Amino acid sequence: MSKKYLKALIIAASIVAVFALIHSGCQQQKDVLSGSTADQVFVPPGSYDDFYLFTSGGFSGQVGVYGLPSGRLFRVIPVFSQDPEKSYGYSEESKPMLNTSFGFLPWDDAHHPELSQTNGIPDGKWLFINANNTPRVARIDLSTFTTAEIIEIPNSGGNHGSPFTTENGEYIVASTRFSIPIPNRDVPISSYKENFKGTLTFISVAKDGKMSIAFQILVPGFDYDLAHAGKGPSHGWAFFTSYNTEQANTLLEVNASQNDKDFVAAVNWKKAEEFIAAGNYKTMKATYYRNHFDEKKHMAFSEKNTDVKVLSPADCPGLIYYLPTPKSPHGVDVDPSGEYIVAGGKLATVIPVHSFSKMLKAIENEEFDGDAQGIPVLKYESVIAGEVENCGLGPLHTEFDGKGFAYTSAFISSEIVKWELGTWQVVDRIPTYYSIGHLNIPGGDSKKPWGKYVIALNKITKDRYLPTGPELTQSAQLIDISGDKMKLLLDFPTVGEPHYAQSLPADLVVKNSRKIYLIEENEHPYVTKAEKDARVERNGNEVHVYMTTIRTHFAPDNIEGIKVGDVVYFHLTNLEQDWDIPHGFAVKGARTAELLIMPGVTETYTWRPQFAGIYPFYCTDFCSALHQEMQGYIRVSERGSNVPISYKVGN
Amino acid sequence: MKKIINIVYTDIILISSILAIVGLMITACGGDSDKSGSDEFSNVQKTNPSGLSDFELKHGIGPIKKELKLGPIDEAKALEGEKIFESKCATCHKLDEKYTGPAQRNVLQRVSPEFFVNMVLNPDENTEKHPHAQEMLLKYNMQKMTNQNINVKDALSLLEYFRVLDRELKQKSTN
Numbered sequence: 001m002s003k004k005y006l007k008a009l010i011i012a013a014s015i016v017a018v019f020a021l022i023h024s025g026c027q028q029q030k031d032v033l034s035g036s037t038a039d040q041v042f043v044p045p046g047s048y049d050d051f052y053l054f055t056s057g058g059f060s061g062q063v064g065v066y067g068l069p070s071g072r073l074f075r076v077i078p079v080f081s082q083d084p085e086k087s088y089g090y091s092e093e094s095k096p097m098l099n100t101s102f103g104f105l106p107w108d109d110a111h112h113p114e115l116s117q118t119n120g121i122p123d124g125k126w127l128f129i130n131a132n133n134t135p136r137v138a139r140i141d142l143s144t145f146t147t148a149e150i151i152e153i154p155n156s157g158g159n160h161g162s163p164f165t166t167e168n169g170e171y172i173v174a175s176t177r178f179s180i181p182i183p184n185r186d187v188p189i190s191s192y193k194e195n196f197k198g199t200l201t202f203i204s205v206a207k208d209g210k211m212s213i214a215f216q217i218l219v220p221g222f223d224y225d226l227a228h229a230g231k232g233p234s235h236g237w238a239f240f241t242s243y244n245t246e247q248a249n250t251l252l253e254v255n256a257s258q259n260d261k262d263f264v265a266a267v268n269w270k271k272a273e274e275f276i277a278a279g280n281y282k283t284m285k286a287t288y289y290r291n292h293f294d295e296k297k298h299m300a301f302s303e304k305n306t307d308v309k310v311l312s313p314a315d316c317p318g319l320i321y322y323l324p325t326p327k328s329p330h331g332v333d334v335d336p337s338g339e340y341i342v343a344g345g346k347l348a349t350v351i352p353v354h355s356f357s358k359m360l361k362a363i364e365n366e367e368f369d370g371d372a373q374g375i376p377v378l379k380y381e382s383v384i385a386g387e388v389e390n391c392g393l394g395p396l397h398t399e400f401d402g403k404g405f406a407y408t409s410a411f412i413s414s415e416i417v418k419w420e421l422g423t424w425q426v427v428d429r430i431p432t433y434y435s436i437g438h439l440n441i442p443g444g445d446s447k448k449p450w451g452k453y454v455i456a457l458n459k460i461t462k463d464r465y466l467p468t469g470p471e472l473t474q475s476a477q478l479i480d481i482s483g484d485k486m487k488l489l490l491d492f493p494t495v496g497e498p499h500y501a502q503s504l505p506a507d508l509v510v511k512n513s514r515k516i517y518l519i520e521e522n523e524h525p526y527v528t529k530a531e532k533d534a535r536v537e538r539n540g541n542e543v544h545v546y547m548t549t550i551r552t553h554f555a556p557d558n559i560e561g562i563k564v565g566d567v568v569y570f571h572l573t574n575l576e577q578d579w580d581i582p583h584g585f586a587v588k589g590a591r592t593a594e595l596l597i598m599p600g601v602t603e604t605y606t607w608r609p610q611f612a613g614i615y616p617f618y619c620t621d622f623c624s625a626l627h628q629e630m631q632g633y634i635r636v637s638e639r640g641s642n643v644p645i646s647y648k649v650g651n
Numbered sequence: 652m653k654k655i656i657n658i659v660y661t662d663i664i665l666i667s668s669i670l671a672i673v674g675l676m677i678t679a680c681g682g683d684s685d686k687s688g689s690d691e692f693s694n695v696q697k698t699n700p701s702g703l704s705d706f707e708l709k710h711g712i713g714p715i716k717k718e719l720k721l722g723p724i725d726e727a728k729a730l731e732g733e734k735i736f737e738s739k740c741a742t743c744h745k746l747d748e749k750y751t752g753p754a755q756r757n758v759l760q761r762v763s764p765e766f767f768v769n770m771v772l773n774p775d776e777n778t779e780k781h782p783h784a785q786e787m788l789l790k791y792n793m794q795k796m797t798n799q800n801i802n803v804k805d806a807l808s809l810l811e812y813f814r815v816l817d818r819e820l821k822q823k824s825t826n
Contacts, residue, residue: 516800519738519739520738529738530737530738530741530742531741531742532737532741548742550742550743550751550797551743551751551794551795551797552751552794553751555742575738575739575742576797576799577739577797577798577799577800577801578797578798578799578800581797624794624795625792625793625794625795626792626793626794650750
């Protein structure tokens with residue numbers, strides 16, 4: 001190529017480049033102006049998301065942890081179900097977390113995550129979640145993303161309306177979805193109206209997080225569905241929806257859908273405290289467990305409780321009122337100001353919004369419409385602030401953006417409806433895919449929502465994803481609410497059924513995130529704090545192996561003298577003190593799950609060798625360049641053999 | 652697989668390539684860098700791809716940025732250091748035999764006190780950038796020295812412990 005041509009080529013290329021620059025400059029500006037959808041959810045590789053999203057794992061019994069706006073899944077926190085990946089419910093240390101009055105339960109159905117609050121605002125300390133099947137509430141520590149405590153709820157047939165917090169975690173509330181005889185006993189099911197009752201439970205939360213059942217309120221045998229505590233002026237009250245005020249015990253889809261109105265129960269819990277202080281309660285015998293994980297001993301402990309304080313509305317005037325609410329209401333949500341109580345009437349054609357101040361006035365003026373089993377029913381007209389018309393079919397749940405708007409999910413018409421507080425006018429609506437249940441706005445059930453997004457939590461996805469056989473994923477959808485019109489940004493699949501979710505700015509959680517457990521603080525009774533102390537001890541047919549891990553070996557890694565019929569406890573201490581370096585442990589043929597031991601932690605693996613031979617064990621979590629070398633052997637001899645215990649690492 | 656592992660692998664490949672080339676050069680010149688497998692501090696001046704300062708080349712990268720003024724050995728701190736060594740270091744280092752990492756009794760005859768402290772406190776960056784740490788990585792089966800989250804105070808106690816061991820070595824050799 002001649003110099004002349006080259007020069008011409010360079011000039012031509014420069015001109016093209018300049019044009020391209022001008023052109024792309026314009027393009028980019030246009031994209032920014034119109035708000036490129038992809039840009040709004042794109043988190044560049046290596047960058048952090050702005051928000052954490054915690055979704056309930058539904059029938060998986062776990063909690064999913066996602067980032068927003070990317071929708072990336074970071075972790076599944078085991079809560080109510082065993083998780084072999086993390087040895088939760090398999091290691092000796094974690095098994096007690098799943099103890100109940102029915103014994104060890106490997107599974108439950110998790111529904112509603114709720115972030116702990118300070119002054120009515122999520123503080124990023126804990127996440128609570130309920131077990132629906134065998135009634136319990138769990139507290140997850142957000143510095144470690146592990147389950148710290150689980151408390152069983154006595155006198156409950158199923159814990160659905162739970163665990164919603166008061167402004168400062170004075171209480172976490174719980175209500176019975178299924179009424180049962182209380183105390184539970186053998187009666188004909190047909191004696192429902194006579195024998196079945198519900199309970200509303202108030203769980204107190206101590207400064208360090210410790211939960212205890214403060215008191216229960218015995219209520220008529222309806223189905224209590226969801227709840228939310230008051231805030232601001234309504235702080236001191238809690239609201240519970242109920243359906244099946246017909247008290248049907250069969251074919252509820254027909255028989256519990258007869259009444260035009262069911263109830264929102266308004267409970268004055270400050271008054272309840274007075275009745276408790278005055279001794280106006282009965283102590284009932286009831287067996288329930290509280291399990292907590294000790295972070296220093298690295299193990300869970302169970303304690304059995306045997307009685308509970310129960311308040312009867314008949315003995316406690318002013319404790320509880322019913323607000324008539326159309327029809328078979330599901331969610332009940334309190335707006336950021338604390339004045340409006342929004343109920344989602346599954347079968348209603350409007351969204352009824354009750355006024356807290358009107359309710360107080362109606363109580364003062366005794367504007368009652370009779371009573372339900374002794375509980376005063378307030379007049380609908382006296383408490384209603386407004387009805388949102390044209391609200392979609394099957395309105396379920398409402399969250400708030402803090403700018404005067406409410407967002408309600410409509411299950412049957414698969415949409416989110418945005419409406420204005422005060423005017424009760426619908427201002428926007430957006431379809432969801434499909435069958436939305438709950439929805440969530442960051443801080444959307446608190447005093448100070450962060451807004452920005454609403455997340456639709458969908459039950460059915462049908463044609464939205466590649467098919468995976470008969471069962472398809474459930475999903476979440478991220479919707480931008482920063483403008484006048486809602487805009488769909490992203491679909492992403494979820495772990496189990498995302499009944500409800502909570503979200504908050506990431507920095508509230510990141511700043512507390514734990515990296516390691518200090519080995520100096522390890523108080524596990526079987527800890528091995530130095531490799532020189534690693535050893536094997538026989539005590540009858542029990543063998544205790546005190547084993548350490550570090551990149552990249554076990555100590556000891558050769559063990560002899562184990563016999564068929566022995567029970568071998570491997571107490572592994574991970575001596576690493578570096579972030580993100582757990583070690584795993586597994587033995588061939590052991591009828592349990594692996595261990596996954598965090599830095600500085602001791603965990604125990606139980607093995608009952610069945611046959612003589614040589615058994616390899618190895619690290620299951622890729623830990624270093626020589627991870628594949630992190631292995632060892634155990635020699636198992638026949639019963640009665642005289643091979644002595646011996647062990648070593650290195651030559 | 653963990654992000655950290657990826658980093659290790661990329662680093663390993665990169666470091667191996669660099670070291671392979673350096674190694675080639677040295678052997679081509681007839682040099683013998685590994686007499687009887689000793690862990691001598693290498694002549695780092697010749698290879699400084701990370702652009703380290705003279706101080707860093709001599710004393711490692713980390714919180715210790717100027718030479719330590721070492722007074723008489725603090726025996727109490729040395730005892731404390733021995734305990735720390737037992738729990739946090741002895742998993743990989745024996746005093747007199749090659750284990751996961753090098754034998755440690757004579758560490759202060761191999762590296763400066765400042766390098767010792769910087770390596771304990773900042774193994775990741777040293778392994779990434781310091782020629783001696785990189786050479787040790789190759790020699791010790793690509794086992795990156797573990798970051799045990801030791802604080803400065805504890806690292807200085809460890810130093811006192813190794814000063815005691817060093818004193819004993821010197822006494823022996825003069826006897």
